[in-house]
Amino acid sequence: MPQLGATPLAPVARPKTRTSVPSPAHIRSTIAALAAPPEELRAVAAYHKALSDPTRLRLMQRLAEGPATVNELTSHVDLSQPLVSFHLHRLKAAGIVETRRVGREVICTLGRDVLTHFRARERVLLGLAS
Amino acid sequence: MPQLGATPLAPVARPKTRTSVPSPAHIRSTIAALAAPPEELRAVAAYHKALSDPTRLRLMQRLAEGPATVNELTSHVDLSQPLVSFHLHRLKAAGIVETRRVGREVICTLGRDVLTHFRARERVLLGLAS
DNA sequence: GCGTAATATCAACACTGATTTATGTATTAG
DNA sequence: CTAATACATAAATCAGTGTTGATATTACGC
Numbered sequence: 001m002p003q004l005g006a007t008p009l010a011p012v013a014r015p016k017t018r019t020s021v022p023s024p025a026h027i028r029s030t031i032a033a034l035a036a037p038p039e040e041l042r043a044v045a046a047y048h049k050a051l052s053d054p055t056r057l058r059l060m061q062r063l064a065e066g067p068a069t070v071n072e073l074t075s076h077v078d079l080s081q082p083l084v085s086f087h088l089h090r091l092k093a094a095g096i097v098e099t100r101r102v103g104r105e106v107i108c109t110l111g112r113d114v115l116t117h118f119r120a121r122e123r124v125l126l127g128l129a130s
Numbered sequence: 131m132p133q134l135g136a137t138p139l140a141p142v143a144r145p146k147t148r149t150s151v152p153s154p155a156h157i158r159s160t161i162a163a164l165a166a167p168p169e170e171l172r173a174v175a176a177y178h179k180a181l182s183d184p185t186r187l188r189l190m191q192r193l194a195e196g197p198a199t200v201n202e203l204t205s206h207v208d209l210s211q212p213l214v215s216f217h218l219h220r221l222k223a224a225g226i227v228e229t230r231r232v233g234r235e236v237i238c239t240l241g242r243d244v245l246t247h248f249r250a251r252e253r254v255l256l257g258l259a260s
Numbered sequence: 261g262c263g264t265a266a267t268a269t270c271a272a273c274a275c276t277g278a279t280t281t282a283t284g285t286a287t288t289a290g
Numbered sequence: 291c292t293a294a295t296a297c298a299t300a301a302a303t304c305a306g307t308g309t310t311g312a313t314a315t316t317a318c319g320c
Contacts, residue, residue: 041184041191052179053278054171057255061171064257070297083279085298104287104296112258119249125187127194128242183308200267213309215268220307234266234317 044125047118050094055079056087063097063110070106174255177248180224185209186217193227193240200236 051057055077062068062076074084088108091097095114099106122128181187185207192198192206204214218238221227225244229236252258 038184041187045182045184045187048178049182051252052175052182054168054175055278057171057175060256071295080280081297082281082299086278089298101286101297106297110256112256115256115258122181125194126190126240126242126245128245185308201265210310211267212269212311216308219268231267231316236267 040121040125044118044122047094047096050090050096053087053090055083056091059084059087059091060096060110063108067107067109070108073108170251170255174248174252177224177226180220180226183217183220185213186221189214189217189221190226190240193238197237197239200238203238 051060058077059073062073068076070081070084070088073088074081077084088097088099092099096111097108098111099108101107181190188207189203192203198206200211200214200218203218204211207214218227218229222229226241227238228241229238231237
């Protein structure tokens with residue numbers, strides 16, 4: 001909790017009369033502040049970092065259609081195989097892609113659950129509507 | 131940037147039998163490929179990159195409660211003011227944060243529309259449920 | 261005018277990131 | 291066993307990013 005900066009400005013002093021009902025925004029902010037330790041923020045940031053590359057998005061786009069081997073993915077994005085392996089590792093580290101070995105091939109699948117999970121977390125975190 | 135590497139490997143030629151009916155997955159992939167030019171992917175990637183930093187997420191978390199000046203944001207995240215300005219520039223470049231000058235202060239607001247817009251685009255792009 | 265508060269910008273730094281080339285490991289085919 | 295296929299790993303390079311500290315800009319009060 002990096003919240004030691006006692007703001008010497010006291011800018012928008014809000015003397016909440018405790019009798020009145022707190023605003024929905026304040027309720028959301030309070031909940032978010034309590035439920036979002038730095039760890040949570042780092043996790044959400046890591047999730048976004050995994051999706052911050054066009055190549056990785058193209059891989060996910062392909063995997064959204066169904067499982068694929070590393071070779072199929074390589075020819076789909078038309079990049080070198082080591083590079084595809086690198087990006088797959090990133091996606092795997094973020095829990096977005098899962099892999100299983102079958103014979104001498106590695107089959108990759110998209111973990112939609114993780115995606116929807118993080119999207120939901122973020123929606124709460126930022127108090128987004130809908 | 132690094133997208134001209136004519137791979138001298140000529141990787142895996144796949145002789146698709148064109149007589150059979152294309153699978154639903156292939157139809158979807160074709161549609162997705164047509165509807166998602168590289169520009170679209172780069173935009174989504176840039177959006178995610180803007181959200182890939184804990185400090186920026188904390189700033190957005192604060193802004194989710196309502197507008198704030200740069201000073202308020204600085205004391206909220208307890209970091210140096212130049213650093214906060216730097217991150218605000220990133221968020222502004224991504225269209226996520228808007229700023230307007232009032233006197234000698236700059237008031238920042240969160241653009242929720244942009245967020246929901248990009249989330250919707252991504253949902254379509256990746257064929258997510260819901 | 262002067263001083264000061266609120267932000268922006270600049271220069272330099274370490275660190276991470278994506279990319280390439282080359283090499284290594286595992287598994288199947290002959 | 292040997293050779294080829296599918297994938298992973300290593301090292302090197304280069305661009306980008308977060309961070310800091312010092313300095314500039316802008317607006318307000320005196």
